[in-house]
Amino acid sequence: MNAFKRIGAVITAILIIIMFLSGCWNRRELNAISVVLAMGIDWVDNQYEITVQVSDPSQMSINRSTGQRSPAIIFSERAPTIFEAIRKITTKASRRMYLSHMRIVIIDEVVAERGIRNPLDFLFRDHEVRPDFYMAIAKGCSAKDILAFVTPMEVLPAMDLYKSLKVSEHAWAPTSAVNVVDMMQKLTKDGIDPVLTGITLIGNRKKGMKMDNVKQPASYAEYKYTGIGVLLDDRIVGWLNESKSKGYSYITNNVHNTVSHISCPNSKENFVIEVYKSKAKITPSIKNGNPFIKVELRSEANIGEYHCQADLADEQIFNQLQEAARQEQKKTLEDSIAYVQQKFGADIFGFGEYFHEKYPRQWQAWKMVWPEVFKNELKVEVIVKSELHNQYHSQAAKMKRGAARVVNMMILLLFLIGAYLQYRALLKRRAIRDIVISSCFLVVGVSLVLLKQFEVTLPSPMTGIETMFKPFETFVSKLLS
Amino acid sequence: MNSEKLTIRQMTLWFILYQLGSAFLVLPSNLASIAKQDAWISLLLVLAVQMLMIMVYAGIVKHLYGVPFEQYIQTLFGKLFGKLFLLLFTLMFPFLIMSLSLRDLGEYITTVIMPETPMEAIFVMMLGAVIYVVYCGVTTIGRAAEVLFFLVMALLVLGYLSLIPTAKVSNLLPVLEFGWKPIVHASLTTIAFPYIESVLFLYFTTQPDKWRNIVMKSSLFSGVLFMYVTLVVIAVLSQGVVSTLTFSSYFVVRTISFSDFFERFEVAVSVVWFIAIFFRLSLLMYVSVRGLAAVFQLENYRTLLIPLGLIAYVIAGVLWPNTAVLLTSYRIWPYYTMIFGIICPILIWTAGQIKRSAAS
Numbered sequence: 001m002n003a004f005k006r007i008g009a010v011i012t013a014i015l016i017i018i019m020f021l022s023g024c025w026n027r028r029e030l031n032a033i034s035v036v037l038a039m040g041i042d043w044v045d046n047q048y049e050i051t052v053q054v055s056d057p058s059q060m061s062i063n064r065s066t067g068q069r070s071p072a073i074i075f076s077e078r079a080p081t082i083f084e085a086i087r088k089i090t091t092k093a094s095r096r097m098y099l100s101h102m103r104i105v106i107i108d109e110v111v112a113e114r115g116i117r118n119p120l121d122f123l124f125r126d127h128e129v130r131p132d133f134y135m136a137i138a139k140g141c142s143a144k145d146i147l148a149f150v151t152p153m154e155v156l157p158a159m160d161l162y163k164s165l166k167v168s169e170h171a172w173a174p175t176s177a178v179n180v181v182d183m184m185q186k187l188t189k190d191g192i193d194p195v196l197t198g199i200t201l202i203g204n205r206k207k208g209m210k211m212d213n214v215k216q217p218a219s220y221a222e223y224k225y226t227g228i229g230v231l232l233d234d235r236i237v238g239w240l241n242e243s244k245s246k247g248y249s250y251i252t253n254n255v256h257n258t259v260s261h262i263s264c265p266n267s268k269e270n271f272v273i274e275v276y277k278s279k280a281k282i283t284p285s286i287k288n289g290n291p292f293i294k295v296e297l298r299s300e301a302n303i304g305e306y307h308c309q310a311d312l313a314d315e316q317i318f319n320q321l322q323e324a325a326r327q328e329q330k331k332t333l334e335d336s337i338a339y340v341q342q343k344f345g346a347d348i349f350g351f352g353e354y355f356h357e358k359y360p361r362q363w364q365a366w367k368m369v370w371p372e373v374f375k376n377e378l379k380v381e382v383i384v385k386s387e388l389h390n391q392y393h394s395q396a397a398k399m400k401r402g403a404a405r406v407v408n409m410m411i412l413l414l415f416l417i418g419a420y421l422q423y424r425a426l427l428k429r430r431a432i433r434d435i436v437i438s439s440c441f442l443v444v445g446v447s448l449v450l451l452k453q454f455e456v457t458l459p460s461p462m463t464g465i466e467t468m469f470k471p472f473e474t475f476v477s478k479l480l481s
Numbered sequence: 482m483n484s485e486k487l488t489i490r491q492m493t494l495w496f497i498l499y500q501l502g503s504a505f506l507v508l509p510s511n512l513a514s515i516a517k518q519d520a521w522i523s524l525l526l527v528l529a530v531q532m533l534m535i536m537v538y539a540g541i542v543k544h545l546y547g548v549p550f551e552q553y554i555q556t557l558f559g560k561l562f563g564k565l566f567l568l569l570f571t572l573m574f575p576f577l578i579m580s581l582s583l584r585d586l587g588e589y590i591t592t593v594i595m596p597e598t599p600m601e602a603i604f605v606m607m608l609g610a611v612i613y614v615v616y617c618g619v620t621t622i623g624r625a626a627e628v629l630f631f632l633v634m635a636l637l638v639l640g641y642l643s644l645i646p647t648a649k650v651s652n653l654l655p656v657l658e659f660g661w662k663p664i665v666h667a668s669l670t671t672i673a674f675p676y677i678e679s680v681l682f683l684y685f686t687t688q689p690d691k692w693r694n695i696v697m698k699s700s701l702f703s704g705v706l707f708m709y710v711t712l713v714v715i716a717v718l719s720q721g722v723v724s725t726l727t728f729s730s731y732f733v734v735r736t737i738s739f740s741d742f743f744e745r746f747e748v749a750v751s752v753v754w755f756i757a758i759f760f761r762l763s764l765l766m767y768v769s770v771r772g773l774a775a776v777f778q779l780e781n782y783r784t785l786l787i788p789l790g791l792i793a794y795v796i797a798g799v800l801w802p803n804t805a806v807l808l809t810s811y812r813i814w815p816y817y818t819m820i821f822g823i824i825c826p827i828l829i830w831t832a833g834q835i836k837r838s839a840a841s
Contacts, residue, residue, distance in 0.1 A: 404599035411605045411794060418612075419787045426784065437777040438784040445791030458799040461577060462810050465817045472816040480666035 033098035037158030040143025042108040050085035051076035103162040106143040112236035139198035150213040173258035174245035191352020232346040247336025264308035272305035284354040322388040345375035491623030496699035502761030514724035516667035523668035539693040544833035551775035571772035579765035583797040648716035673815030677822030
């Protein structure tokens with residue numbers, strides 16, 4: 001019996017071990033793959049030229065020898081289709097390209113003019129590719145140039161490109177970090193056209209591709225994300241400048257934080273607002289058979305820099321500034337919409353989709369001719385209800401206020417517990433007078449805390465002191481200066 | 482409960498820490514914004530005035546004959562007026578200063594160390610410690626002062642002695658560029674904050690004959706320390722820079738950098754400040770609750786700790802909306818405190834004198 005048990009236990013153990021020790025079916029060993037971080041797609045000699053940027057594994061270890069070898073390697077190959085080109089690269093490299101960690105895909109302007117659906121198809125179909133990479137269009141240079149270029153900040157150029165796009169979308173707004181999933185969605189919908197951010201190289205390109213580019217503080221060449229490219233269906237038709245790109249970001253609720261200057265109401269100087277919250281509400285309606293869109297922008301901003309003459313503390317002046325900021329935003333939005341409507345007729349704002357949602361029947365009639373309708377018949381009204389704040393009021397401050405309220409309640413609870421314990425002890429000693437007087441003070445304290453909780457502005461004792469003693473101060477200051 | 486004895490040494494150290502608290506960080510900037518590079522001279526003036534005031538306070542101590550201050554006031558002015566006086570005095574002076582110091586602490590911590598933390602959290606940590614220590618009694622505070630004083634001094638010495646190599650004497654010149662007037666003007670702030678507050682030390686007269694010595698010693702010690710710090714801060718940073726900073730004593734320590742090793746020392750200054758302000762707050766709390774307990778004839782002042790703490794917590798939050806207002810308040814504050822620190826003591830002293838001559 002015992003022997004059976006032992007044999008049974010051994011077999012079970014072996015089975016369990018086998019289950020865990022077996023290898024993976026479709027495994028890729030690390031030393032047999034090279035990790036592709038960025039891909040460039042160009043159109044050269046009537047075929048695709050695919051450029052991949054892979055990291056040099058020997059340069060990625062912590063104690064790497066700096067300066068001897070480049071941390072990133074470029075391979076490129078031409079073929080009529082993308083898949084072929086990628087596989088063809090193995091004729092040049094010792095390892096197979098592994099596409100799961102791709103961060104960014106740069107598309108040449110020529111490819112974008114021919115339509116980006118075909119190149120995207122491969123990237124969507126391939127099982128290795130994770131659809132979380134960004135896309136951008138190389139403007140005025142080839143995608144290969146951008147990938148071959150040595151970036152100053154990050155060791156891996158692809159990471160530099162990726163992070164910069166992400167950060168600039170969050171903090172600056174006139175760029176659009178387009179994820180490939182967004183792209184695919186917009187391509188398959190009728191009422192919205194996609195956009196892609198442009199990227200270009202400035203400076204001396206030849207020198208920018210050497211390691212020397214990062215060997216002195218001022219690089220020979222830099223990359224730069226420039227404005228938003230408008231696509232009609234899947235072909236690029238034109239570019240928006242900075243302010244119009246910002247208008248686009250406002251309307252599509254992509255402004256997380258941005259900064260813009262506004263001229264002072266009464267003088268030639270400027271002031272700068274930092275928009276930290278922005279929400280555009282879009283309401284479609286049909287007026288006399290024509291489509292009509294109401295864009296209502298509500299944003300909150302701080303004054304970040306102030307060069308005007310007028311006193312900020314004056315409420316009237318402050319209202320003027322707020323009005324100026326609103327007018328500026330309104331102009332930005334209206335200009336952006338009008339420009340896109342007249343010049344391209346590409347509904348990058350997705351107004352069509354709002355009609356699709358609200359008026360599905362009417363949409364069936366417009367669906368096929370939407371670019372024309374968008375261009376000629378659509379009327380847009382922009383209403384700006386932005387608010388300007390004088391002091392620091394950013395998201396962090398708001399969270400801080402929330403936290404303060406929680407802390408407030410906890411404090412009240414703690415103090416009440418403390419008071420209860422104390423009163424219990426006092427009651428035993430029959431110190432009634434102490435309890436009564438102390439609880440009077442406690443009632444005052446508790447009501448003050450509650451007032452604070454409901455954010456009632458309590459008067460400061462300092463204001464009284466200030467008004468009473470101000471004359472003394474001015475007198476003494478005069479006497480002693 | 483009444484075994485609340487402090488040794489002379491404990492008292493001296495506590496008073497020194499009291500005077501360092503709060504004033505230590507803002508003082509050089511306050512002085513330099515008016516007196517420019519001669520800020521340190523105005524401290525001499527401050528000490529001279531302080532010595533004069535101590536004479537007045539010591540005169541009052543002589544009248545006390547070992548009776549606690551709050552009882553003495555009631556015998557001097559009569560029950561009703563004495564109580565009224567004590568109530569107003571306590572609420573408008575020590576209690577208000579307590580809220581102010583608490584706010585100072587919150588302001589400092591949230592501007593230079595933890596900008597995302599709500600000030601309320603800092604208030605409650607400090608208030609909790611203060612309430613606890615006052616609940617434990619004066620003896621506990623005295624012992625704590627004895628222990629922590631040397632830590633404070635060690636950190637200060639380490640921080641501010643290592644600044645000497647970077648100090649430039651040229652930053653302190655020319656002496657008396659703007660004459661005496663700005664120096665006198667600047668000294669007003671420091672006379673009021675913290676020195677005039679020595680009137681609160683009248684609550685600690687268990688050893689009447691030593692009292693004058695204790696207060697003089699502590700004032701001289703903190704005065705010399707302030708002078709040294711002001712000198713170093715201005716010599717390192719120059720007066721133009723100092724007057725634009727709010728917490729210049731803190732900022733100056735950030736400039737320390739010895740061979741990439743001895744640097745980033747500024748948090749030590751915060752530690753010093755935290756400790757000093759703790760002793761400051763506990764003294765103010767103690768004095769406030771003792772005063773109020775005498776007014777309402779409570780058998781134990783400890784019952785008032787929690788309610789007063791709660792009220793101070795709220796008031797500290799509403800004192801001023803932002804740091805800009807704080808600076809104007811600093812300007813006006815001296816004139817307000819002079820009522821309690823100079824006029825009241827002189828009044829009490831003369832009343833005592835008249836009463837004594839009438840009795841004899």
